[in-house]
Structure formats: structure tokens, C-alpha cells
Amino acid sequence: MSRWEPDARGRMIRAAMDLFAERGFDHTTAVDIAERAGVTERTFFRHFADKREVLFDGSQALEQAASTAILAAPASSGPLDAALAGVIAAGGLLEDRREHAVRRNLLVEANPGLRERELLKLTALVDATAEALRTRGVDDLIAALAAHSAVTVFQLAFTRWVSEERPPALAACIADTAALLRAL
Amino acid sequence: MSRWEPDARGRMIRAAMDLFAERGFDHTTAVDIAERAGVTERTFFRHFADKREVLFDGSQALEQAASTAILAAPASSGPLDAALAGVIAAGGLLEDRREHAVRRNLLVEANPGLRERELLKLTALVDATAEALRTRGVDDLIAALAAHSAVTVFQLAFTRWVSEERPPALAACIADTAALLRAL
DNA sequence: TCCAACATGTCAGTGACTGACATCGAACGT
DNA sequence: ACGTTCGATGTCAGTCACTGACATGTTGGA
Structure with missing residues (x-):
């Protein structure tokens, strides 16, 4: 949990899509996404205004x-x-x-x-x-x-x-x- | 706090509109609305799926x-x-x-x-x-x-x-x- | 080498929303 | 009048989305 991994944002997006597909959006917490992406919940919310935004990046x-x-x-x-x-x-x-x-x-x-x-x-x-x-x-x-x-x-x-x-x-x-x- | 007031729903809607106009939506809690309407927060959420719905009754x-x-x-x-x-x-x-x-x-x-x-x-x-x-x-x-x-x-x-x-x-x-x- | 900007971590707190359970008054049949 | 049942509400505890304040570590220059 230290070096600047270059694609934290991309990892979170992928982690979110995977988790949503596995358990559904409602049964996926922001912490779940953050953990799978190797970051903190706080970091997640620094990149995305809210949990939904992670699916609307483009x-x-x-x-x-x-x-x-x-x-x-x-x-x-x-x-x-x-x-x-x-x-x-x-x-x-x-x-x-x-x-x-x-x-x-x-x-x-x-x-x-x-x-x-x-x-x-x-x-x-x-x-x-x-x-x-x-x-x-x-x-x-x-x-x-x-x-x-x-x-x-x-x-x-x-x-x-x-x-x-x-x-x-x-x-x-x-x-x-x-x-x-x-x-x- | 006991008799069945016939228009609890209407009171909540009016209370919400007033409070939103006074303090804005973000600075109004569900408890605020419920209190002004003379009910409990729980009752509010029994009538409206979420805080926003109170403005879309019709x-x-x-x-x-x-x-x-x-x-x-x-x-x-x-x-x-x-x-x-x-x-x-x-x-x-x-x-x-x-x-x-x-x-x-x-x-x-x-x-x-x-x-x-x-x-x-x-x-x-x-x-x-x-x-x-x-x-x-x-x-x-x-x-x-x-x-x-x-x-x-x-x-x-x-x-x-x-x-x-x-x-x-x-x-x-x-x-x-x-x-x-x-x-x- | 020191500094500044930046991405992140940590921590505490607010508020939306939910499930489970208790209560209470009204309508109803006896 | 009495007990029952039902619908609306209150109570309580809990989860989770989201935020502000502050500390830390890394990077790229002056």
C-alpha cells in the first residue's frame, strides 16, 4: 500500500463492474470495490462523486x-x-x-x-x-x-x-x- | 401523539416543500420533515421510498x-x-x-x-x-x-x-x- | 537538498434508509 | 360490551453512502 500504482482509477472501474456483475449493485459496498482495487474507500470517493459514477466514466x-x-x-x-x-x-x-x-x-x-x-x-x-x-x-x-x-x-x-x-x-x-x- | 390524523401524507409533503424552500434540500434532514409534520422519520419512509419522492407525489x-x-x-x-x-x-x-x-x-x-x-x-x-x-x-x-x-x-x-x-x-x-x- | 504539489491513508462523524418488534386505535363480528 | 384483527405508527438498532480534517509518503523540480 505504498507505490503510486498508475491505474488506480481503471482498477476501480473494473473491480466495480466485476462485483456488480457478481453480487449486484446493491449488494456491493464501496469498501468492497475499493478493497478489490487495492485502495481505500476514501480514495474511491475522491475519484468518483458517488458509487454510481464509477459506471459512467466515458x-x-x-x-x-x-x-x-x-x-x-x-x-x-x-x-x-x-x-x-x-x-x-x-x-x-x-x-x-x-x-x-x-x-x-x-x-x-x-x-x-x-x-x-x-x-x-x-x-x-x-x-x-x-x-x-x-x-x-x-x-x-x-x-x-x-x-x-x-x-x-x-x-x-x-x-x-x-x-x-x-x-x-x-x-x-x-x-x-x-x-x-x-x-x- | 395518538389519534389518526387523516392527512399525515399531505402534511409531510407541505412540510418538505416549506423546509426545502427555507433551508434547501441538502440542509433538510428527513427527521426535520417528519418532525414538522408531527410524525416519525420511520413513518416518513413508509410513505415515501426516499427523501426525493416527497416532491413527486402527483x-x-x-x-x-x-x-x-x-x-x-x-x-x-x-x-x-x-x-x-x-x-x-x-x-x-x-x-x-x-x-x-x-x-x-x-x-x-x-x-x-x-x-x-x-x-x-x-x-x-x-x-x-x-x-x-x-x-x-x-x-x-x-x-x-x-x-x-x-x-x-x-x-x-x-x-x-x-x-x-x-x-x-x-x-x-x-x-x-x-x-x-x-x-x- | 529542500520544497511543493499530489495521490493516498486514517479517523470520526452525519444522515439516508431498513428490518424487527411493540403499540394503539378503529372496525368488525359475537 | 368484549375480544379480535388490521392498519398506521412508534421505537430501536444497525448498515452504508458520503464528507471534512488531518497526517503521510512520493515525485519532480528550484
Whole structure:
């Protein structure tokens, strides 16, 4: 318990996922996670605001990817197209890690508290998307509507992507779902 | 402390809203709420699953209203129209209690945890809406998309309704927002 | 070599929430 | 009137998430 192990954070995340899978989220204490990761409970809470956060480490990156993609979208794109480009870019970060996404999704779906936290993260993605649209000069309300729509598409496409046995690429799922939305 | 006071639940809700307004959610303990309501902490947690729930008592009624309205919508209505009829009906429950809605909204917006819980309630509204649409024979994915869209409209319209000084009726706000959505 | 920043450990404390058990008043049948 | 049963509540002890304050050890320069 002394040298600076370089990946304490990563170890905690893995320890948490393993323990949640073994005993379930509720029957895993923060101390359990910390111990398996070789750190103290206090250290755990220095890295993660609360026990749930350990499962949502990459969410910030999704927002970042969406934001930059939206700002980089051609000026000719309308709000919805730009927003969709954003969530497609976000999806790109998951594209080659489906196994991990599936496992993680099982854990989240199994616990109401984790689902609640996931909604918060999706809302953060909505906010980042809307903010990027506004930067492009889109009206506030339109930006909010487009952002919500795009993230909804992302959400439904993601659910299909992790549920089917041999699904198409996430980007394709998003495109399919987006097409349905436009037909509403 | 003995007779069966008929409205212990209502007293706790009011006590909680008052205390949250006075000291803020974080600086109000469950014991504080219980004491002001004249009950025990244990009784508080028998009525509400957790401290946050005390602010979301009517949410079930919204889902119920939306569901019945959707099932009662004319058969000629498309999925989106039916879903919108649902959230308009849900909004009808709030129409004549704007003051209360505004106060409550201030409390919720002031606390991340409460916002998180609100997202869960909105998702419950989405689920109820989608379920009602499916009962009408709407395809699963279409139902989900329409439900998400309608609740998004509800959400944005509600925000405007509680933010403006002398806003139109909530139903009108919803109609306005819905028009913008269709124009996307 | 000394210092400063940083990641961590230690410890004590608050408060949310739960399970088990006791009580008490009201409704009900006799 | 009386005993019973049931539902709402009180009591108590306990677990666990999370926090603040302080001490320690390690690292990378000035």
C-alpha cells in the first residue's frame, strides 16, 4: 500500500463492474470495490462523486465528440442533421467496444438507481448538443428540440444495437432510427 | 401523539416543500420533515421510498391521464397526434395550479438529485405514453419515438410555462412547441 | 537538498434508509 | 360490551453512502 500504482482509477472501474456483475449493485459496498482495487474507500470517493459514477466514466467523452462533430458539420446542414451528426460521432466512440457496452448495459438496466443516473448523462448529452447547435446560430427552442430528438434516436438505436445478436454498426442503427423519426 | 390524523401524507409533503424552500434540500434532514409534520422519520419512509419522492407525489396521475387520453383519441389520429393528446391531458392536471408548479420547479431545478428524479418521472411518462400507443396498435419503435417526442414537447412547453411572467395556458404552450417540432 | 504539489491513508462523524418488534386505535363480528 | 384483527405508527438498532480534517509518503523540480 505504498507505490503510486498508475491505474488506480481503471482498477476501480473494473473491480466495480466485476462485483456488480457478481453480487449486484446493491449488494456491493464501496469498501468492497475499493478493497478489490487495492485502495481505500476514501480514495474511491475522491475519484468518483458517488458509487454510481464509477459506471459512467466515458460519458464526458461522448459529449465532447458530439459537440465537436456538430461544430464541424457543413453549414448547409439543418439543426436536426447537425444534431444527428453529433450523436453519430458520439456513437463512434462505442462502435468497437460493443462487448463492453453490452455488459455495462446489463448492469445499468438491472438497477433503477443506475438507470436514473444514465438519464442524467443522456440529458448532459442533450445539453451539449443543444449548446453546440446554438453556437451554430440555431434558435434556442429549435436547438433544444433537435437535440432531444437526436439523443432519443441515439438512445433507441443504442438499445437495439446492444440487444440484437448480430446487429449492424451503431451508426447504421442510428441512421435507421433517424429515418423512422423523420417519417413520423 | 395518538389519534389518526387523516392527512399525515399531505402534511409531510407541505412540510418538505416549506423546509426545502427555507433551508434547501441538502440542509433538510428527513427527521426535520417528519418532525414538522408531527410524525416519525420511520413513518416518513413508509410513505415515501426516499427523501426525493416527497416532491413527486402527483406524477402517477400524469401518467394515468396521458394513458387514458391516448386510448380515447380518435382512431384517425397518427401516433404523434395521439401522444400529444396524451401529454396535453397530463398538462390539464397542472393547468389550474401554476403557482404550485412554479414553486416546486424552483426546488427541483436547484438540486441535481431532484432533477435526476424528475428525469425518471418523465421517463415513466414516456413509458406510459408508448405503452398506450402500442395498445392502439402502433409499432414498438414508432411508439417509442412518438412518446419521446411528445414528452419532450411537454417538457419544453412546461419550462416556458413556469418561466414566463404571464404565459398562455399550458395547453397552448404545448401546441406551440409541437408546431415547432413538426417543422424540424 | 529542500520544497511543493499530489495521490493516498486514517479517523470520526452525519444522515439516508431498513428490518424487527411493540403499540394503539378503529372496525368488525359475537 | 368484549375480544379480535388490521392498519398506521412508534421505537430501536444497525448498515452504508458520503464528507471534512488531518497526517503521510512520493515525485519532480528550484
